[in-house]
Amino acid sequence: MPGVALLVFREVLEAALIVTVVAAATRGVGRRGTFIGGGIALGVIGAIVVAIFAGAIEEAVGGAGQELFNASVLLAAVVMIGWHVTWMSSHGKKMVRHMQQVTNSVKAGSSSVAMLLAVVALAVLREGSEVVLFLYGMAAGGAGRVDLLAGVPLGLAGGVAVGFALYFGLLRIPIRYFFTATNWMLVLLAAGLSSTAAGFLIQANWLPAWGNQLWNTTWLLSNGSVIGQTLHVLVGYEARPAGMQLVFWLVTALVLFTGMRWMAARMVSASARSKSRQATASVRTRAVDTT
Amino acid sequence: MEMAYVPLRHASLLVATICIPVITAVESSDAPNLAALKSMAMTSRPSFVYRNLLLVLLAAAAPFAASAAGMPEYSLTIQNRRFEPATLMVPANTKFKVLVTNKDSTPSEFESNEFNREKIVPPNSTVTVFIGPLDKGQYKFFDDFHLDTAQGVLIVE
Incomplete structure (x- = not known):
């Protein structure tokens, strides 16, 4: 049972951390729960499909x-996060100033929120397919029913609990800095996913490693430990990164950062022109659920 | 108009960073359909400047392209939830290929935190994993789905 619980916990933890960051970044968005729930449900279905076709995918x-x-799924998530953070930089400040305007802003940028939901689905799909394969193997290999029935809920609950703990921790950030903080978390998350994608492409011999091990900080924090794994998901921590992974990390972070700054700068000049229009718009908007 | 120019430069940086991996990948693979992909990537960029940028990057990336030809090859078998052999000797500072065969009827995952690899091995099938070049030393690997029994070590010398 400890084996089952531990593996399920580790995979659920990875997905839960990504879902948590997305949940925080979409705070105040109407019907967010439905969207995130939908993303998770799609991810679970996708995970089962991917697990069934694991053999065919491998041979392709x-x-x-x-x-x-794996690299495609990860890079798709990176592009979607990139889309969202650049959109957020043009609307985020407005959202903070007038929380009641959120509904309107989100209507304007619903494609951006849809992108984040796809990120949730992709994260659940990737980690979930490993859980499905593992559990199928355990069941087929004659593992005790008690092992599975006790281990799966335990691992699932543990991973989800860490996600919730992070979420409620993030809610303590003052609202003024909240979306700046979640945007930065999304940038780091995307950079990490990009670096992981590079790792897969190196493994497939599609990319050169450019130095297989730039440094080794296993003595400080191993990628095998739960904290190392958590930081791996949140900021792309690697105890032994390849040069190409660092390049992917830096380029992604730089591109998203530049995109955010550029959109924010454009927003400042645009908002100066339409200040009067905004004032009338905020009068018309209704209050929304900000949980 | 100065504003419009700056993002354009960032956009070309983005194109460049996307193209390097794609081109390197194209160069390093023997699959014939990739030639079509390459020409498609070139024609789909309407701008003459971008086409030339791609050519320059192609030339720049070519020396870095990894070749699978003549790479040392090793085999590992997973049977009864154990690695056979559990110890694999490989040369230092050389890229090599490990063929992992799963003879069990359940899926496995060949994984190592020490040489950073992770790959599902479906039942009754063989997968290829490219590893290294590695420094001298010992590197543990394991089957993530059968942690209690399937453990192994790569001895690099």
Whole structure:
């Protein structure tokens, strides 16, 4: 049972951390719960489908199908997060100033929120497919029913609990800095996912490593530990990163940062022009649920 | 108009960073359909400047492209939830290929935190994992789905 609970916990933890950051970043958005729930549900269905076709995926593209699939899923998530943070930089400040305007802003940028929901679905799909394969193997391999029935809920509950703990921790950030903080978390998350994608492409021999091990900080924090794994998801921590991974990390962070700054700068000049229009708009908007 | 120019430069940086991996990948693979992909990538960029940028990057990336030809090859088997052999000797500072065969009827995951690899091995099938170049030393690997029994070590010398 400890084995089952531990593996389920680790995979759920990775997905839960991503879902948590997305949940925080979409705070105040109407019907957010439905959207995130939908994303998780889609991810679970996707995970089962991916697990069923694991063999076919592996054999595709000359035996590199699995790595390319993982890298594609990760890079798709990076692009979607990038879209959202650049959009947020143009609307985030307004959201903080007039929390009641959120509904309107989100209507304007609903494609951006949809992007984040896809990120939730992709995260659950990737981690979930491993859980499905593992559990299938355990069940087929004759593991005790008690092991599975006790281990799965325990691991699931543990991973979800860490996600909630992080979420309520994030809620303590003052609202003035809240979306700035979640935007930065999304940038770091995206940079980390990008670096992980690079790792898969190196493993498939599609990319050179540019130094297989730039440094080794395993003595300080191993990627095998729960904290190392948590930081791996949240900021892309690698105890032994390859040079190419660092390049992907830096380029992603730089591109998203530049995009955010550029959109924010454009917003400042645009808002100066339409200040009077905004004032009338805020009168018309209704109050929304900000939980 | 100065404003419009700056994002354009960032956009070209983005294109460049996307193109380097794509081109390197194209160069390093033997699959024929990738040639089509390459020409598609070039024609889909309407701008002459971008086409040239791609050519320059292609030339720049070519020396870094990894080749699988003549790479040392090793085999590992997973049977009865154990690695056979559990110890694999490989050369230092050389990229190599490990063929992992799962002879069990349940899925496995070949994984190592020490040489950073992770790959599902479906039942009754073989997967290829490229590893290294690694420094001399010992590197543990394991089957993430059968942690209690399937453990192994890579000895690099």
